[in-house]
Amino acid sequence: MVQQTVSAPPGSHVDLGEEFAHRRHPLAAIRDLLHRYPALSPAIVLVVAVVVFGLLNDRFLRPENLSLITQQVAVVGTLAVAQTLIILTAGIDLSVGAVMVLASVVIAKAAVDGGLPGPVALLAGLAVGLLAGAANGLLVTRLKLPPFIVTLGTLNIFIALTLLYSGGATVRGSAMPDLLPWLGGTFKIGTVGVSFGVVAMLLLYAAVWFLLGKTAWGRHVYAVGDDKEAARLAGIRVNRVLMSVYLAAGAILAVAAWTIIGRTNAASPNAGAELNLDSITAVVIGGTSLFGGRGSIWGSLLGALIVGVFRNGLALAGLDVLYQTLAVGILIVVAVSVDQWIRKVKS
Secondary structure (H helix, E strand, O other), rough: OOOOOOOOOOOOOOOOOHHHHOOOHHHHHHHHHHHHHHOOHHHHEEEEEEEHHHHHHHOOOOHHHHHHHHHHHHHHHHHHHHHHHHHOOOOOOOOOOHHHHHHHHHHHHHHHHOOOOOOOOOHHHHHHHHHHHHHHHHHOOOOOOOOOHHHHHHHHHHHHHHHHHOOOOEEEEEOOOOOOOHHHOOEOOOOEEHHHHHHHHHHHHHHHHHHHHHHHEEEEEHHHHOOOOHHHOOOOHHHHHHHHHHHHHHHHHHHHHHHHHHHHHEEEEOOOOOOHHHHHHHHOOOOOOOOOOOOOOOHHHHHHHHHHHHHHHHHHHHHHHHHHHHHHHHHHHHHHHHHHHHOOOOO
């Protein structure tokens, strides 16, 4: 048997490392692609989910059902904007839902009991959001406490403050100035009704996308989340960046408070108890790394839509709410596993 050898032409050089680099495993190429475009995987999941649920039930793609999904997503999607900023810095905020509910009660009672005009009542809600964000931020930056522990504690504090301030009573939308439940109003795009709360949410996403992608502040947020010590050595004032992130999140939560008033046409101290975890779910499913420094704000919107689509689609399929929760839990585990796999990419 004659063994054939392939020799390079005289004067040429064969770079074996380069040759093997071009023969990467297809999974490695997919991992690299998902690392460069974090929103790609949730976009694929969303498209597949819409197609599957549309085939399983013809009511899923009806305009009135699509309108319902978008309205349900408005509150969680707005919370996810704030949560994304925190998670990008390698933190987590368990108190976002509680801050939103506290701000919504303050807004409603300031208008109804305090007699303040709608715009001034909204400013009172903004002040609550900023104070809550400042409290979380100071505990994280000054006392160096882990964000998980800080926000677990302030979650209970804000819930207690809400119940004490409201006396456990709900303020109805009919008693409020027209401006406060205004975000719950809808308009038509074709045959689909879209609420003003959805528009406000999309404007927030666009604004945060610009800040994260087009400003020095956004680059600093990613740098701090990726490696705080390296960011400090590069001259970034880490504590100032973290504080600004918590303040920005607090302001966004005030918008979420206005949105939930419009969505429910009321300000209830018992509303949104599960929304803390739903916001984290949306961000994680959307491709933002729990370890910080990697993610896309639009991915969080896709994650919120995925949660809404799954809950709605499974409900239309007649499955118990426990199975809806089970499905969302499986999505979280899969999303975190994929994130761990993607993080193995050498940058």
